[in-house]
Amino acid sequence: MEVKLLSARFDIEDGHKIEVAKKNGAYATLDKLFAMEPGEVIEEVKASGLRGRGGAGFPTGLKWSFLPKGLDKPVYLAVNSDESEPATFKDRYILVKDPHMLIEGIIICCYAINSHDTYIYIRGEYVSQAKALQAAIDEAYAAGYLGEKVAGHDFRLDVTVHRGAGAYVCGEETALLESIEGKKGQPRSKPPFPAVEGLYGCPTIINNVQSIGSLPFILTNGADAYKAHGTEKSPGTHLFGISGLVEKPGMYELPLGLPLMEVIEKVAGGVKGGKKLKGVIPGGSSTPVLLPEEAATTTLDYESMAEHKTMFGSGGIVVLDEDVDIVKLVKNLIDFYHHESCGQCTPCREGLGWMLKIVKKIINGDGTMDDVNLLRELCDNIEMKTVCVLSAACTMPVRSYLDKFRHEFEAYVQ
């Protein structure tokens, strides 16, 4: 089932080194790129149907076209390599195994949006990964693919790695910009959107590592070749991270649109130890859980996830077996989001704290049915009343556990 468009060079020995990567096609599309008009590049990316791989699935080409025209301000590209949502572990493979695919993607994007300065925001915990990425950037400078004249063309491009320091919220695009500016990572109110007023007050595009990493394939082979994979509304492939209680966890590149259960069974070997399935988290810890009967009719694309009232998210699939204690799992989730709240909105800072207290009380055996109902009510009252969606990233899944596994909460309070 695997289709290796982005991971084509992952298994090549020393594929992260520029010489090896080049022998295997890296940077080969730049002549074509510079022969095109920037607008044509944007149209090609639009035509490919590529959707942002950071979680929200916003069409990449469309995002670029929101940049205001005719401004005399610089345009910035910020590449989001924060990868901190529990169960998300895909971008790291690009950074380490094929960093030149990312750099080539950055060149393509920057040419299309007329930007000359890129910041790659990488989470602080990725110490060796940041070193590997910097080494690849140094190679690209030395080979003339970055710097004053990219590949000999009259186009300057500088790429700087900016390390985060342990704050999940900095994956949120405006918190990420604050963090590059040297401030604490507190998301900004939108509008203005970053495409109009972003980094240093200038128009800025923020894209996920995998979104940018998909560009070399699209430009080299054309939008149609990309669209040949996946579904009509969710074209292409995705690096899925499968984890949890499953036989063969790991990162697999798959076309979108495959049946979720077939992927869990055939690609990832099924539930660990032959146990019974209790549920599937389809796209990272913030996405609502699917019951086995729902998972059975879900396919791995944006539309099917929406039909099943959940989200495609970041492609981090988590398998839950029959032994998982849902109430304790919910405590673990709330704990994470509460800990990572930036603190500027009361409903998020205080609300997630209340939710944590209540679920702890329930687990300790001191909870009542009123507490279960209050937990459910809090989910509705916190959501959409905050500056960013970190609070919703907590309440959306928690609500799904409360609704779909209510009996487990009730068992604790009886």
Added chain:
Amino acid sequence: MSDRSKLIETGTPFQFDPERDAEFERLVTRYPTRESLILPGLWLIQEQEGWVCAEAMAYLADRIGTFASKIYEAATFYTMYNLHPMGEYHICVCRTLSCYLLGKQQIVDYLKEEIGIAPGEISSNGKFSLEEVECLGHCGTAPVVQLNGEFHEDMDVEKMKALLATCK
């Protein structure tokens, strides 16, 4: 979470060593505002000293040409900046979703027992510090432990025991 509001003075002035100084000057050219150097500057301090003391923050404020309060703000917000010396071996165990499902608790319990400290503490001889941290981006090989920045995947108590044995 540990108290991130206390700044510790060492009583001796801080300055970058030549290697960090050169890296700082390289970074100056990469950003349009000097305040963007706050996070990279704090990283350089931590790389050099293992933690960030009050004097180093004042030094960085000076080098950047900004208010010391801006340095404190970042240093106290971002949890990876150590505001006090850590153990010689700093052990981080991922506590979130996939690692939780695959038994991170056994590893934490073992470490508590073996080195006698709870998450957030430093052993009295300064050899170990232990922390439970959020998803480390290696969920496909959970549970995951980071020892002095290096990842150890597919961990269990046996492997943790072997890893501890390398901490001489």
